[in-house]
Amino acid sequence: TADAFELFVxxxxxxxxxxxxxxxASEIDKEVGSFLQNPARDALGVVDDDTYFELLEYHHxxxxxxxxxLAQSRPWDVLMVETHAPDYTSHFFLSQTDEFxxxxxxxxxxxxxxxxxxxxxxxRMIGRLMDLADDQTVVLICSDHGGTPNQFRAVDIAQVLExxxxxxxxxxxxxxxxxxxxxxxxxxxxxxxxxxxRDPDGVVNPTxxxxxxxxxxxxxxxxxxxxxGRYPFSLxxxxxxxxMVNLSGDLVGDVVYALRPEFDGAHGKQLPSVSFGIGGQxxxxxxxxxxxxxxxxxxxxxRVVDVAPTLCYLLGLPMPDKVEGGxxxxxxxxxxxxxxxxxxxxx
Numbered sequence: 001t002a003d004a005f006e007l008f009v010x011x012x013x014x015x016x017x018x019x020x021x022x023x024x025a026s027e028i029d030k031e032v033g034s035f036l037q038n039p040a041r042d043a044l045g046v047v048d049d050d051t052y053f054e055l056l057e058y059h060h061x062x063x064x065x066x067x068x069x070l071a072q073s074r075p076w077d078v079l080m081v082e083t084h085a086p087d088y089t090s091h092f093f094l095s096q097t098d099e100f101x102x103x104x105x106x107x108x109x110x111x112x113x114x115x116x117x118x119x120x121x122x123x124r125m126i127g128r129l130m131d132l133a134d135d136q137t138v139v140l141i142c143s144d145h146g147g148t149p150n151q152f153r154a155v156d157i158a159q160v161l162e163x164x165x166x167x168x169x170x171x172x173x174x175x176x177x178x179x180x181x182x183x184x185x186x187x188x189x190x191x192x193x194x195x196x197x198r199d200p201d202g203v204v205n206p207t208x209x210x211x212x213x214x215x216x217x218x219x220x221x222x223x224x225x226x227x228x229g230r231y232p233f234s235l236x237x238x239x240x241x242x243x244m245v246n247l248s249g250d251l252v253g254d255v256v257y258a259l260r261p262e263f264d265g266a267h268g269k270q271l272p273s274v275s276f277g278i279g280g281q282x283x284x285x286x287x288x289x290x291x292x293x294x295x296x297x298x299x300x301x302x303r304v305v306d307v308a309p310t311l312c313y314l315l316g317l318p319m320p321d322k323v324e325g326g327x328x329x330x331x332x333x334x335x336x337x338x339x340x341x342x343x344x345x346x347x
Contacts, residue, residue, distance in 0.1 A: 008047055010055055011038045024070075031073075032065045041088045049110070053117050056085055060125035071132050077315070081129060089118035090147030090267060090279075098149040098277035133289060138314050141286040142307055145267050148279040154265025155225065155232045157185040157257075164219040179203060183216055183254070188268040190253025191216060209254070213238045216255045225263065232263035234271060246305070246324060287331050290314075300330050 013035045019025040028035060039055040040047055060083060067081050093114030096103040103111070126141060133139050161167040161183060168180035176184065178201035183193050193212050196202035204212050217236040225232050235258035242248070242256040259269040261276035274281045285302045288294065291314055305325030312319050313327045316338075329335035 008040075008043070008051060010040060011036055013037055028066055028069070032062070032069050035066070036062050039085075039088075041084075041092070044088075044092055049114060049117075053121065056118070056121050057124075059083075060085070060121050061128075064125055064128040067129060068132060077317075078311075079129075079132065081125075083122055083125060085118050085122055086143060086147070089115050093118070094147045094279055095150040095265075097279075098151075100151045100277065101149050102151075136290050138287070138289040138292060138311070140307065140311065141284060142304070143284040144304055145272065145283055146279060146281040147267055148261045148264075148270065148274065148276040148281060150265055151262035151277075152225070152228050152230070153263070155259060155263045157191075160220070160223055161185060161191070164223065166216065166219070182212060186253065187251075189256050189258060190251075191255040191257065193254040195254075210238075213255055220255075220257055230260075230262075232259050234258050234260045287328075291333055291337060292331055293333050296331075298328070298330050300328075302328055 014025075015029045015034075016022065016025040019028070036055065036059045039059040040052055044052045063081055063083060067079060070076070071079055093111040095101065096107050096111045097115060099108065101108070130139065158167060162169070166181065166183040168177045169175060170177045178194065180203070181194050182204050183191050186192050192199075193204050193209060193216075194202050195204050195206065195209060197206060217238070220233040220236040221231070223231065223233060235256075237245070237256045239247075239252055239254050239256065242252055245256075247256055257269075258271045261270050261274045261281070264270050267281060270281050272281050272283070283302075283304055285298075285307070287310075303325055305323075306328050307325070309319060309323050309325050310328045310331070311317070312323075314332070327335075334340055
């Protein structure tokens with residue numbers, strides 16, 4: 001007989017209060033069954049891999065069950081289903097799938113298997129959802145980013161700014177001394193100058209704004225990681241120059257930067273065009289169905305902001321007035337289908 005046992009309780013999801021309109025939640029609970037939004041991603045490492053993937057499969061099955069119920073019980077124009085599983089595997093498994101991660105052979109094998117099992121589960125979910133498509137349906141599979149394995153430690157940007165003299169702390173604490181701080185790291189890739197007239201405790205004169213930007217950029221480009229002797233930063237731009245990468249507005253830093261993938265530790269601070277080891281930050285874009293060319297690899301760059309206008313164009317929906325992307329005409333059987341329809345109506 002065993003002298004101990006392990007009891008694992010999966011996520012308890014509410015029966016109502018998470019849908020718009022509200023009554024959809026009760027309908028899901030009654031017609032489909034209990035939902036599972038989190039497949040124990042926070043417990044991986046506490047629970048074994050098999051338990052995690054059992055819950056992930058249940059999670060994907062539930063997403064499919066709900067999508068099928070809603071699509072088959074009411075008229076619909078657009079159906080969207082999101083799984084975060086590829087993101088989970090980038091953090092939990094992909095980080096140690098390459099030898100250069102420093103992981104032992106057993107860990108590398110486990111992590112590679114974890115990546116394979118994740119995408120196999122996602123693929124099964126997509127296959128079930130495809131049953132809802134007919135010959136007049138457009139099917140899109142896309143992601144917001146990719147993933148890369150880790151090699152070196154993640155760079156602490158606040159520490160970099162401290163070492164280069166831009167951040168100062170009160171003696172004996174880690175509380176920022178704003179009277180002696182010229183710039184701080186805010187968010188993922190943004191450095192804000194502590195500017196007089198804009199910030200509550202600003203110390204940098206507006207006349208010194210541009211020179212301070214250039215000083216920060218020079219400090220980032222010349223910063224050398226002490227442990228590896230390498231330069232972690234791949235890009236540093238002024239706020240004005242960051243417009244060329246579609247970053248603008250009050251929430252954009254005075255300096256925007258990007259890290260080399262081996263120093264990021266995740267994905268948020270790398271350039272979206274990076275390939276590293278067995279991974280890359282390129283987003284997935286797979287389009288098929290009515291009006292779409294079949295079996296053709298696209299040659300032009302596809303951006304995440306191109307997805308919405310392309311779907312609007314294919315479906316004949318109004319174009320959002322603040323859309324930033326463009327239609328991916330290369331993917332379409334007839335890039336001028338609107339004109340073709342008009343000509344047919346004239347005839």
